[in-house]
Amino acid sequence: MELQEAIANRRSVKIFKRDMTIDDDALYKAIKQATDAPNHGLREPWRVVHIAKDRLGDMSKQLSEIAFPNLQKKQQNHYEVATHLGGMLALIVKEDPRQKENLENHMAFGAFAQNLMLLLHEAGIGTCWKSPAYIFTPEIRELFGVKDDEKLVGLLYLTDLEDELPHRERHFNEIIEKF
Ligand SMILES: Cc1cc2nc3c(=O)[nH]c(=O)nc-3n(C[C@H](O)[C@H](O)[C@H](O)COP(=O)(O)O)c2cc1C
Numbered sequence: 147m148e149l150q151e152a153i154a155n156r157r158s159v160k161i162f163k164r165d166m167t168i169d170d171d172a173l174y175k176a177i178k179q180a181t182d183a184p185n186h187g188l189r190e191p192w193r194v195v196h197i198a199k200d201r202l203g204d205m206s207k208q209l210s211e212i213a214f215p216n217l218q219k220k221q222q223n224h225y226e227v228a229t230h231l232g233g234m235l236a237l238i239v240k241e242d243p244r245q246k247e248n249l250e251n252h253m254a255f256g257a258f259a260q261n262l263m264l265l266l267h268e269a270g271i272g273t274c275w276k277s278p279a280y281i282f283t284p285e286i287r288e289l290f291g292v293k294d295d296e297k298l299v300g301l302l303y304l305t306d307l308e309d310e311l312p313h314r315e316r317h318f319n320e321i322i323e324k325f
Contacts, residue, residue, distance in 0.1 A: 263275070
């Protein structure tokens with residue numbers, strides 16, 4: 147697949163109405179290949195926790211009790227969506243106490259994540275990066291084993307690519323200014 151084609155056609159998949167499966171070997175291969183992203187000092191400030199298909203239900207129950215206490219409907223809805231997925235990745239960036247290095251780490255993580263989403267798209271796996279407010283809570287961080295010097299920056303929902311996805315148009319007329 148052409149790089150430009152992958153960039154143009156990758157879309158965030160937000161339809162989770164069917165049961166979906168993905169190829170975990172292809173997923174692991176893409177994660178390894180995505181690490182060729184630029185990262186200053188080669189600090190490689192990324193790691194992921196893979197919640198495989200057979201662990202999604204268990205994860206959802208634990209996550210929902212923390213994120214939506216006493217909200218049965220929300221818990222049920224999360225369970226339905228989560229168990230329909232082909233898997234999920236908890237996205238974890240290494241934090242640095244130094245301001246410059248910390249910025250570099252977060253930017254490098256973004257490059258890693260885009261590499262990963264493009265490679266997965268090429269491999270026939272859809273993605274949606276989710277950043278719900280509960281990822282910042284200590285209990286959810288603990289659920290995914292996030293360490294004190296790390297930040298949980300999202301959950302990558304993994305899907306198949308069978309649905310038609312809308313292209314959310316970009317606006318590039320005013321993004322380039324001549325110096
Ligand atoms: C850092 C980041 C966080 C995101 N968080 C969410 C989210 O919480 N929920 C969601 O539905 N989509 C989320 N998205 C997906 C964007 O909303 C999506 O990229 C945007 O709608 C453009 O659609 P496209 O990726 O299909 O072009 C996130 C994307 C990024 C890069």
